[in-house]
Amino acid sequence: MKKIIIAGAGHGGLTASYHLAEKGYDVTVLEFCQRENMGHDWHDAMDFSAFDGSGIPRPSEDMYSFGLPTGFTNPAQTIMLRIPFQEGKGIYMDRKVLVNYLVDEAEKNGVSFIFGAEVISAITEGERVIGVRYKKDGEDTIALCDLLIDAAGMHSNARKSLPLSCKIEKEMPPMDIFHVHRVYLENTTGETIDPPYTIELFHMNRPGIDWILTEEDKVDLLIGKFGTSGKLTQKEIDDAIAAFRKRYPFIGDKVLRGGKTAEIPLTRMLPLIVCDGYAAVGDSAGMTIPLNGSGINLSMKAGKILADTVIAAGEKPLTRDVLWQYEYEYFQKHGKDLVMIDILKNFFTCVTGEQVDFFLEKEILTSKELDFDGEEGIQITPEYIMHILSVSLPIIGLVPSIVKTMKFMPFIETVAKQMPKTYDEEKVDKWIKKYKAL
Numbered sequence: 001m002k003k004i005i006i007a008g009a010g011h012g013g014l015t016a017s018y019h020l021a022e023k024g025y026d027v028t029v030l031e032f033c034q035r036e037n038m039g040h041d042w043h044d045a046m047d048f049s050a051f052d053g054s055g056i057p058r059p060s061e062d063m064y065s066f067g068l069p070t071g072f073t074n075p076a077q078t079i080m081l082r083i084p085f086q087e088g089k090g091i092y093m094d095r096k097v098l099v100n101y102l103v104d105e106a107e108k109n110g111v112s113f114i115f116g117a118e119v120i121s122a123i124t125e126g127e128r129v130i131g132v133r134y135k136k137d138g139e140d141t142i143a144l145c146d147l148l149i150d151a152a153g154m155h156s157n158a159r160k161s162l163p164l165s166c167k168i169e170k171e172m173p174p175m176d177i178f179h180v181h182r183v184y185l186e187n188t189t190g191e192t193i194d195p196p197y198t199i200e201l202f203h204m205n206r207p208g209i210d211w212i213l214t215e216e217d218k219v220d221l222l223i224g225k226f227g228t229s230g231k232l233t234q235k236e237i238d239d240a241i242a243a244f245r246k247r248y249p250f251i252g253d254k255v256l257r258g259g260k261t262a263e264i265p266l267t268r269m270l271p272l273i274v275c276d277g278y279a280a281v282g283d284s285a286g287m288t289i290p291l292n293g294s295g296i297n298l299s300m301k302a303g304k305i306l307a308d309t310v311i312a313a314g315e316k317p318l319t320r321d322v323l324w325q326y327e328y329e330y331f332q333k334h335g336k337d338l339v340m341i342d343i344l345k346n347f348f349t350c351v352t353g354e355q356v357d358f359f360l361e362k363e364i365l366t367s368k369e370l371d372f373d374g375e376e377g378i379q380i381t382p383e384y385i386m387h388i389l390s391v392s393l394p395i396i397g398l399v400p401s402i403v404k405t406m407k408f409m410p411f412i413e414t415v416a417k418q419m420p421k422t423y424d425e426e427k428v429d430k431w432i433k434k435y436k437a438l
């Protein structure tokens with residue numbers, strides 16, 4: 001049976017490991033953290049489709065709570081866009097609980113884990129990945145494999161170490177990085193706000209998204225800034241928390257959890273995520289919703305597609321043309337719709353807080369477009385983007401970015417459709433050129 005190594009216990013890698021081990025593959029996950037330190041000290045919003053759509057059994061009821069009604073507000077706080085609440089659909093799951101659950105499920109199927117192992121680089125022979133170099137307890141080790149699945153997040157060493165000839169992007173562009181600070185503070189009175197989970201667009205006119213989620217015992221705050229405006233400073237974090245506290249005096253000083261700064265990729269899928277003996281999944285492949293950075297549902301679904309591709313290959317070597325099926329299928333099912341959101345995000349990173357007020361007050365941006373997980377699916381179409389661009393034309397400062405975006409709008413759907421179904425180097429190179437130009 002083929003030997004599969006997974007760099008990093010990311011969600012997509014764990015999902016793939018679960019299915020591959022179930023079919024008898026020899027699967028080992030190399031994870032930087034010790035088991036007890038895995039996962040972040042906060043909860044995540046996701047939905048059952050992460051499990052149902054990835055073939056992982058749903059966790060037991062004590063592992064999650066149901067999502068709360070959500071709304072979006074503008075910098076002037078004159079509008080509240082309420083997202084239609086679907087009882088029993090969205091869930092919150094503690095990151096540590098989720099990661100440990102996925103590790104437990106994978107272990108039950110026979111996956112081996114090496115915790116405290118830092119992947120240093122992929123080992124290549126020409127353009128083919130044949131293994132991985134990692135460090136554990138100060139010792140350098142080499143492990144060979146038929147496939148290296150890269151689930152080590154956006155700054156993955158494995159991806160960065162690939163030879164240039166593999167044509168896989170090494171770095172996420174700095175402007176596609178969302179810098180966030182997450183903290184849970186004490187709720188001193190037990191009051192909550194309506195809706196309890198409110199996302200503030202361009203809070204304090206900072207290009208980015210903040211949120212406040214109030215529960216009787218705690219207030220969960222996220223302060224986020226788009227990479228186009230640089231990294232988040234301590235002063236911006238302090239000012240944002242002070243502004244929330246001024247409005248909601250029940251937010252106490254006592255830090256209950258989190259208090260950490262992190263980065264999330266806000267990008268469309270990388271143009272190429274596979275090469276001979278290598279496939280990236282999750283944040284390492286740019287699989288998030290480019291406006292809000294949610295990536296768990298997408299990573300887990302991608303992990304299942306990847307496992308299915310490997311299983312379908314049977315005895316064939318896992319070359320780029322075999323693994324291309326995974327990239328193609330992920331892009332058709334999820335990636336292509338997210339290109340629209342990425343384009344909208346690129347446009348939004350150039351606007352000001354006042355312009356965001358204008359878009360919400362004039363009902364140009366409504367709850368329909370912001371409900372990414374709604375019944376109707378993603379509602380951001382080329383027609384919608386053309387609409388938002390044309391109504392924005394009177395805003396003089398936006399003209400250059402509008403004209404630039406409008407120029408390639410007619411090509412978006414065509415480029416998505418033109419993605420080659422089977423791998424042919426020349427055709428794929430041509431497609432990538434067009435995809436990157438969008």
Ligand SMILES: Cc1cc2nc3c(=O)[nH]c(=O)nc-3n(C[C@H](O)[C@H](O)[C@H](O)COP(=O)(O)OP(=O)(O)OC[C@H]3O[C@@H](n4cnc5c(N)ncnc54)[C@H](O)[C@@H]3O)c2cc1C
Pocket residue numbers: 007008009010011012030031032033038039043044045046117118119120151152153154155156157180181182262263264281282283284287288293294295296297299
């Ligand atoms: C503050 C914050 C809030 C978020 N909230 C949500 C949310 O509510 N809903 C949602 O869907 N998404 C959310 N996300 C995004 C989500 O975390 C990711 O999109 C998702 O985790 C997919 O990433 P991943 O599993 O591929 O990688 P990661 O979660 O980054 O996991 C990578 C793993 O690889 C390990 N690793 C890294 N480098 C190495 C190495 N060299 N050697 C060995 N192991 C390594 C890491 O320790 C980690 O275990 C949030 C992100 C942040 C930062």
